[in-house]
Amino acid sequence: MHLFEILVVLHVVAGTTGLIAFWLPIAAKKGGGSHRRWGRIACYGFIGAGVLAVAMALLSLFGPEERLPSVTDRALFDGLFGWMMLYLGLLTIGFADYGLAVVKHARQPAALRRARYQGVIAAVIASALVCGLYGLSIGVPLMMAVAVLGLAAMALQQLFIWRAIPPSPRAYIGEHFRALIGMGISAYTAFMAVGLIRWVPEEVFNPLVWALPSTIGVVLIIHFTRAAKRADAPRTRPAIRARS
Template sequence: MMHLFEVIVYFHVVAGTIGLVAFWGPVATRKGSRPHRKWGRASCYGFAAAGTLAIAMALLSLYGPEERIPSFTDRELFAGLFGWMMLYLGLLTLGFADYGLSVVKHARDRAALRSPRYQLVIAAVIVSALWCGYFGLRVGHPLMPIVAAIGLVAMVLQQVFIWKPGDVLPRAYVGEHFRALIGMGISAYTAFLSVGLIRMFPDHVFNPLIWAGPSSIGVGLIIYFTIQTKPKPRPAKA
């Protein structure tokens, strides 16, 4: 009989594959076009489902009755990487997807993003990131505080945009939208590695070069789209 964890992994892989494939659609299509929106929604929904299932797998790894990957002898490090870090990455993926869609939905009303509905999601990401970073320092694995720091910086930048006093430039939300959804791709690819890498390439599960790949590509895309979409201030009247 298939165990619950294996069932969740199966659906996680299906949802994650949809998100991973659809992710490149918005990158390649004209921004604002119908294909761009269609691929973007597919990517967000796929990643959101995968993130939710990643949270379920993390909780089962931490509190489930079965011991995951018995060959992994350092159980505290296992709890850190495949429990708390996966939980954080799942929440981070959900947070990016939620913010990336909502910042467009409320492009003309930033105050809506200050409601508990959105602030609680950001708070959950921040709390999980802080715990992930602390746990990583405790078990002596630098990967956990590094990925936690990326999420914390992203959440701070989001809050700066949301709570910035006064008016912002009309299309300032576009850069926020791109950064959030590319960040969603980074966190999802990293989470995918944390699940699949140990099964496909167990000897390289802690290779920092492999783990740094999604972040390097994603940060490059963020910088590129930030420059491309940076709103230009209106010239002052004479």
């Protein structure tokens, strides 16, 4: 078995673990033991899948063997299985890392300004720019679209990290939800980029298929953001009427 095939098997195992575990903390009671346990499993599964995706992308771009010889358009192959897979792998890692970090540093969000976290965000931004520019050069709007989504997400994270006014004590909850749901979106998008072209290549550029993970993810982000804001809103006590 070649190195690339070994990486594919490991990637499928890690990714499947993350894809299954991803829905359990969403369904579980927020903040409970089950939520935290399955949330960590999903994050570590996706981080492992992301690392393996990066390795496979680099092998596809610079390895000695030709991958998927059935794909005759090698520029398109380099785009989808090279630069786009590299970017989506780093984006998945970035979302998972940030989602865990905002909880870990909930009381000291300034810790997210450290080089260790900023380096991950910088890697995501750099890979998004390469993905988008390569998509522009070969005329693939899909690569540009997913790159814009990642750049927007990283910009929102940086606004939270570098804001001048300290956030409220529970502001990290919304960031946590957005990051980990974004992690799920990027992982499912990566699955479609790699899986669809292998199984149903005629649907690989169907915009409805590609829009599905983002649509579900955005709905979940809005739902949990509104729920977090309601929970964070100050509760007013009813006025007590004085008895005459």
